[in-house]
Amino acid sequence: QVQLVESGGGLVQAGGSLRLSCAASGSIFSINVMGWYRQPPGKQRELVATITRGGSTYYVDSVKGRFTISRDNAKNMVYLQMNSLKPEDTAVYYCNFLINGNFGSWGQGTQVTVSS
Numbered sequence: 001q002v003q004l005v006e007s008g009g010g011l012v013q014a015g016g017s018l019r020l021s022c023a024a025s026g027s028i029f030s031i032n033v034m035g036w037y038r039q040p041p042g043k044q045r046e047l048v049a050t051i052t053r054g055g056s057t058y059y060v061d062s063v064k065g066r067f068t069i070s071r072d073n074a075k076n077m078v079y080l081q082m083n084s085l086k087p088e089d090t091a092v093y094y095c096n097f098l099i100n101g102n103f104g105s106w107g108q109g110t111q112v113t114v115s116s
Helices: none
Strands: 004-007 010-013 019-022 034-040 046-050 056-057 068-070 078-080 091-099 108-114
Touching: 004 046, 004 091, 019 091, 019 108, 034 056, 034 068, 034 078, 046 068, 056 068, 078 108
Parallel strands: 010 108
Antiparallel strands: 004 019, 019 078, 034 046, 034 091, 046 056, 068 078, 091 108
16 A cells, blocks of 8 residues: 655745655556545544546645645646645644545654744
8 A cells, every 4th residue: 555754844934835755655647535624632533625527626624825826747746736834734744645535544744834
């Protein structure tokens, strides 16, 4: 099974930017939907954005216009460019995929902390 490793998180001031990366251990070419999720402190994991194999994207309302998801099938990478960060974006961020309604294995995630 494809394993996923997230990186690129850190501490940033409100209004700043970060670019998260997700490296897959195998090919993601055949995986239709890749996504970024996040788990804020004390809350459940939630969807942030998805991208299909063909490049169609979806964003939750709270990140529209600020975040951009992309994928490089040749490099087996998925990215999340986060601009205009807000304190409420503070969370552990994960990437994952859905196949037949089932998630892949969750990685360790990468911590994003936005200070006010």
